[in-house]
Amino acid sequence: MIGTPAAGSGAWTWTPKGGSLFDLASINDVVLDPTTSGLTKRIYVAVSSGVTASASESTITGPAPAQGFGIYESNSDGSSWAKLSIANTTGSKPTDLEMDPQNSNLLFAGFLGKGIFKGVRNPVTDTFTWCPLNPGTGGAVCLGTTGLPDAGSSPFDFVEVTVFHPGGGSAVLYAIFGNCTDPICSFCNSRIYKSTDGGTTWSQQNAAAPDGYSRYTHVLTTHPSDHTKLLYGGIGLSLSYNSAASFQPAGNQHPDLHEVVFANPGAACTMQACNMGGNNCVIYAANDGGFYRSTDSGCTFTPRNDGLQITGFQSIAASADTPVVIGGTQDNGTVYFSGSSTWAHKTGNDSNGTVIDLDTPTKTYDVTGAICPNVQRDVERSTSGGSNTWWPKTFTTPVNEAASFYPPLVQDPSQQHPLYLGTNRLYQSTNDAINFSQVSPALGGNQFFADIQRTNVITAIAVAPNKPARVYVGYYDGQIWLSKAGGPCSNMSCWDSIGGMGKGLPQTTVTWIAVDPTDFMTAYAAFSGFFSGPHLYKTTNAGSTWTAANGSGLTMLPNVPVNTIAIEPSTPLNVWVGTDSAPAPYLTSVFKSTDGGMSWVKFGNGLPNVPVFELQILERKVQGKILGQVYAATHGRGAFILTQPNITNFEGWVNGGIWDIPVYGDGYPKNSTCEMQILQSDGTICAQGMIDARLGTMGTDGQGKLVSNSPNWSGQDVLWACFDGTCVNNVPIADCNDDETGDGIPDLLSTVLVKCGGVLGIDKVLGCPQQNNPPGSVLSLDQVLGGPVTASTAAPAGAAQQFGVLPIVQAANGATRVMCDETVPYTAGEPSADILTRARDLINADAACQVGGVSAVVTGLPQGQLDEDLIARPTLSVDAPGVLGSQIMLGMRAGAGEFAGTCFNLEGLGATVLKQILISRLKFSTLPTGASGGSIRLIEQSPLGSCQLTLPTAPGDTPAAIVKGFDAMFQAPGIPGPFPDCPSNRNPRDAVVHGGDSLIFVLATGLTLCVDDPGVGFLAVPDEVCFTDSDCDDHNPCSDDACDPGTHLCIHRPVQDGVPCQDTDPCTIGDVCRNGICGAPVICDDHNPCTIDWCDTATGRCVSQPLVCDDGDPCTSDFCDQGTGKCATRLLPGAPCDDGDPCTAGDLCVPDPLGLTATCQGTALACNDGNPCTVDLCDPNTGQCVNSPLVCDDGNV
Incomplete structure (x- = not known):
């Protein structure tokens, strides 16, 4: 591809170059000749091998491009290409291509297993002379090498x-030669060589470079000067300061490096040992975690992935619940999404087989991948819906048992919902992945396959929804097996072979199997591989026979691998498939x-042409209609959703009542204005408007996602139905929970x-459901020795430190309670795993916590220990099977001077799987003389992303001054705002000052x-938890506020009636205390039952707004009934409408x-062209008739 920027717009236009010449190949390098330009621009590319990987990582090596692997040259800006002739490289795969910076006619090309070839171009004849620098290639080496x-x-x-x-002198070259013993899984220490005379004389610089996979991770570059x-x-x-004689690790970033460059190759910059300081080289790195930037010569790196939708998904799981x-x-x-535009990272390594339990969505599962053929795979489980702790290795596959890189894991859709896991055998779990039992032999046999370096393995599993005893299993080599009527078992007698060459199916990997939800005998099988012919087959007789299901003529699927299949539960004839990226004229990868x-028709509008590894369809019934959603997991461009209007609200509870309601949504008309309504249980509309509770204008963006805009933020993808006790149009939340019907029972929100652009979305408020063993947050630590905070005021190594940890159960009925309170001693510099283990042991030994059945655990690898993909951080969490509540928070406390140089990370706040947020309070304290001076770094993670602020503290600063400083930073105006690490689109502006010394986060x-100030302490707990009477100040002059030392909950007792008061609320009159309330509310009633009336707290005046009635049904007329004050409808039979088809x-x-x-119905377009030799269909994307020639082929050659 060649990109050109559009003048003034910042947008680029990309044009493919090479046509089909490089199909199925990978481009390892692109080199531009800086002495050429325009239509005669000279370009070189290294064309090497490509592989495909289905959702079960069924690696299949692609065929070589038509012209073969090698180095290609274009002298026409990519319009035409010619392969360069390099002796003794026929069939060899290029690994690198470099040009001498001072001589564009000199190239160095690396070839797999061959070595380096030097090419000198004759500018007169435009021909190259090549010779190898390594002996043993079959040809004479370059002279004197x-x-x-x-x-x-x-x-x-x-x-x-x-x-x-650089200018003058000979070129200096470095070369690294990988020597891993296994091409797939071995780490190895590759050899690095150096030449100071342009590549003629070489010497080995060290015995072994740092660990890498020489086929996958291999990057080398020198300092610019x-x-x-x-x-x-x-x-x-790794960094070397002595010509690769030794290396030091660079700053922490995601493993598996693929490219690293200096930002300005021609500029001088300082690069020296990190402990010397003064480093100022800007370096960019690309790895499996995305894009990283360093401004200190590689000593530290910061991810720069905002806006990059580049995740390579293997699987996806969603739930209608x-x-x-x-x-x-x-x-x-495993990554986690809860409604906004960001995904949270939850587990490390490679992950696949994600499952959300069909009965209890708080239970989620995944499977870790592994490179090496016979390494054990781990099934992981979460009981918090995936948001918090994942319990590793709930089950581990047997030692030395072959399994796919990503073993498939599925759940039986019928009752009981057992799990099935595939290695070379099938396993079943009936106890939430705690144990698995073998329910098949190695059905696929023991043939060895070089592409995956292992024997035959299961790559697809499907359980018949209406016959759970019937389980389909697909293998790497194309075999398909079906369990007999008695169900799967470990004996061959329980299984029938129903696929493979004998059934006319391709001898290649089965990527997916899907079974008709109403008929176990009807199933579809998808296949990977690069071959001519169908990649999708169907059986209607349980595998006795199979027929191609790829369509015909213009309605045929493209000739590319099919990776996934999904069937609509309510309409089984509606089948969806996801494929590899397809060539013209398809240019999409989802079909229906x-x-x-x-x-088949294309169904990829808005979806990039990229491989789709899993499709999942959800259906839910709303107001009698089936609303469907299709999720697409792409390998390289993130996840996508095809949906009708869909909104989700989350509830924030304080003292037994809802206080905050953020709302997310998508699937609406693009760039529309929106209006929100809040209903009570009796149907009364208690609040409505086009401005949300945070005073943001509600609308949709260019993708149809709900967003809020104001002078201080733009495109923030959260709307606020209620915030800090006030709802849309400034309506107090109490007005949405009053007794509208007069029966003495509150009609709750x-x-x-x-509604946006005439389209309506509806979501129910759950009412803070509780459960046994509720989801909980997790705690991790960082210390100054690891570098996250400055060392200016850190305690010296070995100094005594301490903090407190408090497991706190929040409950909707106001019964929030502190289970126990532990003081954890530690020493400065002590490993965090040891500190958290000590905290675990203290909690587990406390009798108060044991009454509640609390059990603390520490998970994660020790810091600095590297697994294949991630440096894991030890975390502390609690399991509480005997506790009833909505969520558990690990509260934190630390006094001034007790924890200098330690960072506390509280993650997993809220129970998003149950649509709950956690309103948490961060209270600051200081020494009696105030702060000592230093700084405080505060990072808020939210569904909008990460917002990081650093507040300088001065000697004598009070808690109020600290809170005021942070409040000013959080509420700072401007787009993107004054703080680069907290731009307006990632700052939810949800922090509220409370009591002068606390910030409330919603x-x-x-x-x-x-905290890098020894004079500052803190307390982090749910908002309703208290430790002093001042924590309980509700700013109500008519109550006496106190903290109960036993429960740590606030008590608010009414003062005597008649006591004078002043509540500063213009919407009350007669300011004396009555029943604990200052004054009586202003009654606003215009005596029109079809208006919403309230007192504007800004002006003290009554405001009325007409009740808007719209049920979103085009076949009803909606109006307010003057007799009841409620919305009513009347049918509109015969009225014109739009059924959306x-x-x-x-x-x-x-x-x-x-x-x-009444329902909106249309007459199907007549597409019959009268020709019996055409297939006549209407394209559901365009509404145009498509008349495709009937393909007549009985398969008899």
Whole structure:
């Protein structure tokens, strides 16, 4: 692709170059000749091998491109290409291509297992002369070249080269030769060589470079002006200051390096040992975690992935019972989505097989991948819906048992919902993945496959929804097996072979199997591989016979691997598939059939042309209608959703009542204005308006997502139905929980509606459901020795420190309680795993906690220990099977001077799987003389992303001054605002000052506090928890406020009636205390039952707004009944409408036989062209008729 920027717009236009010449290949390098330009721009590319990987990582090596692997040249800006002839490289795969910075006619090319080839271009004849620098390639080496390993007697694999050549003198080259013993899974210490005479004489610089996978992680580059300093990227990034004689680890970033560059190759900058300071080179690195930037020569790195939708998903799981979506990814573990535009990272390593339990959505599962063929795989489980603790290794596959890189994990859709896991055998769990039992032998046999370096393995599993005893299993080599009527078991007698070559199916990997939800005998099987012919087959007789299901003519699927299949539960003939990226004219990777696979149409509008590894369809019934959602997990461009209007509200509770309600949504018309309504349980609309409770204007963005805009933020993808006790249009939340019906029972807030562009979305308020063993937050620590805070005021190593940890159960009925309170001693510099283990033991030994059944656990690897993909952080969490509540928070406390140099990370706040947020309070304290001076770093994680602020503290600062300083920073105006690490789009502006010494956070899912001031302490607890009477000040002059020392809950006792008071509320009159309330509320009633009346707290005046009635049904007329003050409807039989189907016309409202309801129905477009030799269909994307020639092929050659 070649990109050109559009003048003034910042947008780029990309044009493919090379046509189909490089299909199925990978481009390892692109080199531009700086001496050419325009239409005669000279470009070189290294064309190497590509592989495909289905959702079960069924690695299949792609065929070589038509012209073969090698180095290609274009002298026409990419319009035409020619392969360069390099002797003794036929069939070899290039690994690197570099140009001498001072001589554009000199190239160095690395070839897998061959070595380095030097190419000199004759500018007159435009021809190259090539010779190898390594002996053993089959040809004579370049004249005088010595020192490099012999390709025959000293084998290696991947070759990486870097060329340093400032003006004058000879070029300096470094080359690294990978020597991993296994091409897939071995770590190895590759050999680095250096030449100071342009590549003629070489010497080995060290015995072994830092660990890497030489086929996967291999990066090498030199400092712009000093060839003795270089960067090497393998699993991690390493720095050398002595010509690669030794290396030091660079700053922490995600492992598996693929590229590293200096920002300005021609500029001088300082690069020296990190402990010397003064480093100022800007370095960019690309790895499996995305894009990273360093401004101190690699000593520290910061991720720069905002706005980059580049995650390689392997799997996705969603549930109709929760807003949560989880996904398994390559090298980025399991990620978690709860409604906004950001995903939270929850586990490390490679992840696949994500499952949300069909009965209890707080239970979620995944499977970790593994590179090596016979390494055990782990099933992980979370009981918090995936938001907090994942319990690793609830089950581990047997030692030395072959399994796919990503073993498939599925759940039986029928009752009981057992789990099935595939290795080379099938396993079943009936106790939430705690144990698995073998329920098949190795059905696929023991044939060895070089592409995956293991024997035959299961790659697809499907359980028949209407016959749970019937389980389909697909293998890497194309075999398909079906369990007999008695169900799966470990004996061969329980299984029938129903696939493979004998059934006319491809001899390649089965990527997916899907079973008709109403008929176990009807199933679809998808196949990977690069071959001509169908990649999708269907059986209607349980595998006795199979027929191609890829359509025909213009309704045929593209000839590319099919990776996933999904069937609509309510309409089984509607089948969806996700494929690899498809060439023109398809240019998409999602297709839909409405006739069980006989014909297909593209369904990828808005979806990039990228492989889709899993599709999941959800259906839910709302107001009698089935609303569907399709989730697509792409490998490389993130996750997408195809949805009708869908909104999700979250509840924040304080003292037994709802106080805050954020709302997320998508699937609306793009760039529309919106209006919100809040309903009580009796149907009364208690609040409505177009401005949310945070005074943001409600609308949708260019993707149809709900957003809020104001002078201080733009495109923030959260709306506030209620915030800090006030709802839309400034209506007090108490008015949405009053007794509207007069029966003495409060009519509680029950429903949120959002209408945008005439389209309505509805969501119920759950009412803070409780459960045994509620989800809980997790705690982790960082210390100054690890570098997250400055060392200016940190305690010296070994100094005595301490903090407190408090497991706190929050309950909707106001019964929030502190289970126990532990003081944890530690010493400065002590490993965090040891500190958290001590905290665990204290909690588990406390009798008060044991009464509640609390059990603390520490999970995660010790800091600094590297697994294949992530440096894991030890975390402390609690399990409480005997506790009833909505969520558990690990409260924190630390006095001034007790914890200097320690960062506390509280993560997993709230129970998003149950649509609950946690309103948390961060209270500051100081020494009697105030702060000592230093700084406080505060990071709020929310669904909007990360907002990091650092507040300088001065000697004598009070808690009020600290809170005021942070409040000013959080509420600072401007877009993107004055703080680069807290831009307006990631700052939810949910922090509220409370009591002068506390900040209340509403939307926080995580809080990190790093106090670099020995005069400052803190307390972090749910808002309703108290420790002093001042914590309980409700600002009500008519109550006496006290903290109960036993329960740590506030007590508010009414003062005597008649006591004078002043509540500063213009919406009350007669300011004396009555029943604990100052004054009587102003009664606003315009005597029109079809208006909403309230007192404006800004002006003290009564305001009325007409009741808006709209049920979103085009076949009803909606109005307010003057007799009842409630919305009512009347049918509109025969009225014109739009059924949303472009393949119908003349849509009218058609009543049912009883005249009780009406539905919008249209007449199908007539597409019959009268030609019996065409297939006549309407394209549901365009509404245009498509008349495709009937393909006649009986398969008889």
